[in-house]
Every structure is written in structure tokens, then in C-alpha cells.
Amino acid sequence: MLKKLIAFAILPTVIAVLIITSGNQQVKISETNLVTIDEFYEIPALPAVDTYGMVMEDYRVVEERIQRNESLYIILSRHGVTRETIHYIQQEASGKVSLNRMRPGQKYRVYINKNGASAFVWHRSAQEYTTITWDDEITVENGTIPVETQIATVSGTIRSSLANAISSQGVSQRLVVELANIYAWTVDFYGLRSGDQFRAVYENRYVNDEYIGIGQIKAAEFEHRGNVLRAYFFHNGEQGGYYDEEGNSMRRAMMRVPFEYNPRISSGFSHNRMHPILNQRRPHYGTDYAAPTGTPILASGDGVVTEAQHRGGNGNIVQIRHNSVYRTAYLHMSRFASGIRPGVRVQQGQVIGYVGQTGLATGPHLCYRLYKNNTPINSVTYDFPPDEGLGDEFMDEYRAEVKRLDEMLDGLLDSSRPLAGLY
Numbered sequence: 001m002l003k004k005l006i007a008f009a010i011l012p013t014v015i016a017v018l019i020i021t022s023g024n025q026q027v028k029i030s031e032t033n034l035v036t037i038d039e040f041y042e043i044p045a046l047p048a049v050d051t052y053g054m055v056m057e058d059y060r061v062v063e064e065r066i067q068r069n070e071s072l073y074i075i076l077s078r079h080g081v082t083r084e085t086i087h088y089i090q091q092e093a094s095g096k097v098s099l100n101r102m103r104p105g106q107k108y109r110v111y112i113n114k115n116g117a118s119a120f121v122w123h124r125s126a127q128e129y130t131t132i133t134w135d136d137e138i139t140v141e142n143g144t145i146p147v148e149t150q151i152a153t154v155s156g157t158i159r160s161s162l163a164n165a166i167s168s169q170g171v172s173q174r175l176v177v178e179l180a181n182i183y184a185w186t187v188d189f190y191g192l193r194s195g196d197q198f199r200a201v202y203e204n205r206y207v208n209d210e211y212i213g214i215g216q217i218k219a220a221e222f223e224h225r226g227n228v229l230r231a232y233f234f235h236n237g238e239q240g241g242y243y244d245e246e247g248n249s250m251r252r253a254m255m256r257v258p259f260e261y262n263p264r265i266s267s268g269f270s271h272n273r274m275h276p277i278l279n280q281r282r283p284h285y286g287t288d289y290a291a292p293t294g295t296p297i298l299a300s301g302d303g304v305v306t307e308a309q310h311r312g313g314n315g316n317i318v319q320i321r322h323n324s325v326y327r328t329a330y331l332h333m334s335r336f337a338s339g340i341r342p343g344v345r346v347q348q349g350q351v352i353g354y355v356g357q358t359g360l361a362t363g364p365h366l367c368y369r370l371y372k373n374n375t376p377i378n379s380v381t382y383d384f385p386p387d388e389g390l391g392d393e394f395m396d397e398y399r400a401e402v403k404r405l406d407e408m409l410d411g412l413l414d415s416s417r418p419l420a421g422l423y
Contacts, residue, residue: 051145051208052109052121052131059111059119066106072099072120079110079117085134093140097130126212148206149215155199155412158192165198172214175202177261179220182231182242185252185384187224189262197223199412201405219405230409232402236394243390247398252384254326255300255348258368259289266290266365269378285376286331286369293334293364295355299346300328300370300379308340314367315359318352327374331367332358 047055066075076086093099102122111119118135127147133139154175156165163176179200180189203215221230231242231250242250257263267288303322307329311317316333318340334356346352357364370379390398 052129052143054111054119054121054131059113062110062112064108064110066102066104066108068104070104071102072122075108075110076117076120079112081117081134085138088138089132089134089140092138093130093132096140097124097142126207126210145207147212147215149203150206151201151218152204153199153201153408153412156197158196158198159194162189162192162198174214175200175217178202178214178217179222180262181260182217182220182250183222183229184256185254185386186229186250187222188380191225193225196225197221199409201408219409221409230406232398232405234390234394234398234401236390241387243398245402247390247395249387249389251387253301253387254322254328254370254379254384255298256379256384257289258298258300258328258330258366259291260296260298263289263291263295265380266363269376269380286329286367287378287380289355289366289368290363291355291365293354293356295366296337296351297330297333297353297355297366299348299350299352300368301326301348303327303346305340305342305344305346305352308336308342310358313360315361316353316356320346320352325372327371329367329369329371331369332356332361332365334358334364 047057049055050061062079072089073083073086076089077083090099101124107123109119109121110117111121113135115135119131119133122130122132124130127145129143129145131139131141131143154166154169154171156169158165162179163173166176167173179198183189199221200217201219202217205212205215216233219230219232221228223229230245232244233240233242244250265287267284269287270284299320301320301322303320305318306321306327307317307319309317314329314331316331316336318330318333318336319327320329321327330353332355333353336353337351340346340352355364355366368379370377370382372382
């Protein structure tokens with residue numbers, strides 16, 4: 001059948017060539033130059049390769065996970081690779097990848113052919129990997145596996161906490177953190193009530209069909225104390241952010257809570273508090289957040305570090321001047337983050353230190369203080385000014401995106417379910 005199809009395809013070309021004339025003289029073609037049907041063969045299929053570009057039929061593959069105290073030397077030696085070859089591999093890898101950063105639990109593959117082990121693939125993360133070959137010559141190459149995203153949705157009613165409402169539906173707890181970040185300036189997560197509702201449209205991320213976590217939240221809704229607050233992700237070509245229906249930024253100039261999640265308030269802002277150590281009443285111009293030692297503390301806004309030192313009862317303290325109006329202070333840290341010192345500029349959400357109990361403290365916590373025009377104010381109840389919203393030039397595109405996402409939010413039930421198709 002294939003030969004017949006090829007013959008029909010060639011026949012018009014042959015006829016056309018034979019009738020070409022130059023003036024009145026017909027062009028003659030030698031029969032020795034004609035191609036016969038017997039000379040056409042089907043093009044063979046390329047051999048199958050795996051995700052890392054290795055020809056599968058050439059190898060037997062051993063796939064394992066790195067164990068405690070294992071190194072590249074131990075793994076390859078176990079598969080018969082000589083000490084000299086491993087030494088040359090380490091030299092070739094220098095400047096390309098740090099082979100000393102292998103960690104227990106990471107996946108790896110050893111490719112074995114007729115000559116023995118001849119290639120090694122190390123998964124540095126779910127997406128990133130390093131391929132090492134040494135059969136003919138030693139090569140070290142880094143690669144990335146594409147991430148596939150699938151849109152999913154979740155909705156529910158809060159009975160005890162947002163975390164319980166989301167985990168009860170089998171959704172990653174990371175979604176709780178991301179929602180808290182989006183609404184950090186507009187929703188009091190300590191004041192959530194039974195009956196408050198939420199909805200979200202978000203991405204699930206996969207590598208080689210393996211779930212690796214959630215991605216971007218595309219849209220969300222909180223119904224809190226009778227107020228409905230919707231947020232939409234939008235990228236204006238330069239940067240992305242979350243905005244309300246009118247294009248106003250959900251972000252504020254300052255974070256209400258300087259953590260990635262909302263820890264428990266152990267002591268609130270007060271003008272007359274009984275000090276737990278000094279046993280006397282005195283003002284407490286901050287909010288104490290109880291958290292485990294070592295919990296990262298975030299800069300609540302862009303600014304410049306004006307103090308990073310140990311200071312008496314305040315313990316290890318960092319102060320940041322955000323602008324001519326606001327400054328913040330972070331007390332009782334166990335230690336400062338790398339590079340945090342006076343004069344350094346920091347960005348909102350950057351780690352500046354870690355929770356501790358230095359100074360006068362009964363347990364590990366952060367005392368977070370906010371000052372407006374050098375007057376202490378309650379960061380929990382203060383209404384922070386919004387960040388810059390979308391410009392008029394983006395509003396037509398933004399309204400179209402809001403309409404599309406609203407249809408998805410409005411169609412949600414009190415359950416989680418994946419949406420068909422990829423985003």
C-alpha cells in the first residue's frame with residue numbers, strides 16, 4: 001500500500017519533467033537517473049528516550065532515593081564506578097553543580113549498559129536535575145522538567161478554623177498560608193467566626209504526573225462578618241499582584257502580621273499591662289506572637305534597617321524605618337538573618353530574623369511594634385493605607401479577567417473539585 005501511495009505521489013512530477021521543453025527541443029532524461037519505487041523505504045522510528053534524554057533500550061535503570069550519610073562517591077562506588085572516574089566527574093562538575101548538596105530523600109537514577117554503570121541522574125528538586133555521563137567522555141549537564149499546572153477549586157464554610165475547613169477537603173495546607181498572605185491586610189484571621197465562608201480558584205502543579213504542590217491562586221473570596229471580599233490575581237506585564245473588583249490593590253503599605261502564617265497572640269497592645277517578669281503594671285506598646293524558636297520573622301514593609309543589636313530587656317532587636325511616617329520594631333529575636341545590619345534596605349516579606357526569647361521574656365515569642373509619626377499604635381486594629389492600584393490603561397483587560405474569574409467563583413459549591421483542562 002505504501003509503495004502505491006509513493007508511486008502516485010511521484011507520477012505527476014515525472015510527467016511534468018518529461019514534457020518540459022526548451023524552445024522546440026524536448027529535454028531527454030537518462031533512465032540511469034530515474035528513481036524506482038523499490039528504492040523508497042519507510043523511515044525508521046527514533047528510539048524511545050526518557051525524560052532525561054537517555055535511550056531506554058540501551059540501559060537498565062536503577063532508581064533509588066539518597067539515604068542518610070550517602071554521597072555521590074558512595075552511590076557510584078556501589079555500582080562499580082572506579083575512584084579515578086568519580087574524581088574526574090567531581091572535577092567536571094566544578095562550577096556547574098555542587099555535588100556536596102545531595103540530601104537524604106532526593107531521587108536518583110543509575111543507568112547501566114553492557115559496560116556497567118555509565119550515567120547518573122540526580123534530582124536536586126522536583127523540577128531540577130543533573131545528568132552525569134562517563135561512558136565515552138565525562139559530561140555534566142543541568143536540566144529542568146516542565147511543570148504542568150491544572151486549575152482546581154475549593155470552597156467551604158468555617159466551623160472551627162480555616163485550616164481545618166481546607167484540610168478536611170484534602171487540599172494542601174499551603175493554600176491556607178497563601179490565602180492568609182492575600183488577605184493579610186483586610187481580614188482579621190483571629191476574628192474568623194463559625195459560618196464565615198471562602199472560595200478559591202488556584203493551580204495544582206505536577207511534574208511527570210506527580211503532584212508537587214499548589215501554584216498561583218487565581219481568585220479568592222472571603223465572606224467575613226457579612227462582608228464579601230474578592231481578590232483577583234493580575235499581571236500588568238511588569239509585575240503581578242492581587243486586586244479587588246475595582247482594581248485597588250489588596251496589598252497594604254505594611255503587613256499586619258510579620259509572619260508567613262498567623263501565630264497565636266499571647267499578649268496584646270495595652271496601656272496598662274501587668275508585666276509577667278517585673279510583676280508591675282506598665283504600658284505594652286506592641287503585640288506578642290507566640291511561635292517556636294527559629295520561626296522566620298518578616299519585614300512588614302519596605303524600608304531601611306536602623307537598628308540590629310542586643311539591647312537590654314528587648315533582647316535582640318531590629319528596627320526598620322519604612323518612610324517618614326512609619327517604623328517598626330521586632331524584639332526578643334534568637335538571632336538576626338544573614339546580612340541584616342543598620343543601613344541595609346529590606347523588602348516587604350523579607351526574612352530579617354528568627355523568633356527567640358532573648359531579653360525579658362518568659363518563652364519564645366516576637367514582640368512586634370508599629371509606630372506612626374513616632375507614636376505607638378495597635379498593629380492589629382490599625383487600618384493600613386492601600387498600596388498603589390492598577391492604572392487606567394490596564395482596566396479594560398482587568399475587567400475582562402475579573403468577569404472570567406467571577407464565573408468560576410460563582411459556580412463553586414461547598415466542596416473541592418478539579419476543573420477540566422490545563423491553564
